[in-house]
Amino acid sequence: MNAAAFSSWQAWALLSAMFAALTAIFAKVGVENIDPDLATFIRTVVVLIAFAVLLFGTGQFAAPGAVTPKTWLFLVLSGLATGASWLCYFRALKSGPATLVAPIDKLSVVLVALFAFVFLGERPSATGWLGIALICAGAVLLAVRR
Structure with missing residues (x-):
């Protein structure tokens, strides 16, 4: 990929999908002999440290005063939702196969489309809705066992 590719949302979305796939594989192995809640905590600490290093290293750490109350509210809600998602995901991976847990987790794509429609007013095209249905x-x- 060239430098321009990394400025597009599509390239970042593909990288996100790749890292999410690796997350499932690494988490499945990592949660084998440990409580899933403890595994989620360890993962969260690693993410926190990694982002602190990234923000300080790139000089992007903004003073909290520059963040509006509305932004704080929605980022806190997003963080709580992320934590709940990770907690549930690790619990599912603890007892279920990654090849079945991951597809069910990806139903989040469908839920994002529905929530974006209802709460954000986003209107996918007919082709977009077909893709969401697919x-x-x-x-x-993928998730149904036969």
């Missing part, structure tokens, strides 16, 4: 169907087909 993601839903694919996740269900």
Whole structure:
């Protein structure tokens, strides 16, 4: 990929998908002999440290005063939702196969589309809705044991 590719949201989204896939594999192995809640805590500490290093290293650490109350509220809510998602994900991985847990987790794509429609007013095209329906169907087909 060239430098321009890393300025596009599509490239970042593909990298996100790749790292999310690696997360599932690494987490499945990492949670084998440990309580899933403790595993989630360890993961969270690692993420916290990594981002602190990134922000300080790049000089992007903004003073908290520059953040509006609305931004704080929604970032805190997002953080709580992330924590809840990770907690549930690790618990699912503890007892279920990654090849079945991950597709169900990816139903979040469908839920994002629905929530964005209802709360943000985003309106996918007919082709977009078809893709969303296919993601839903694919996740269900992958997750159902025969």
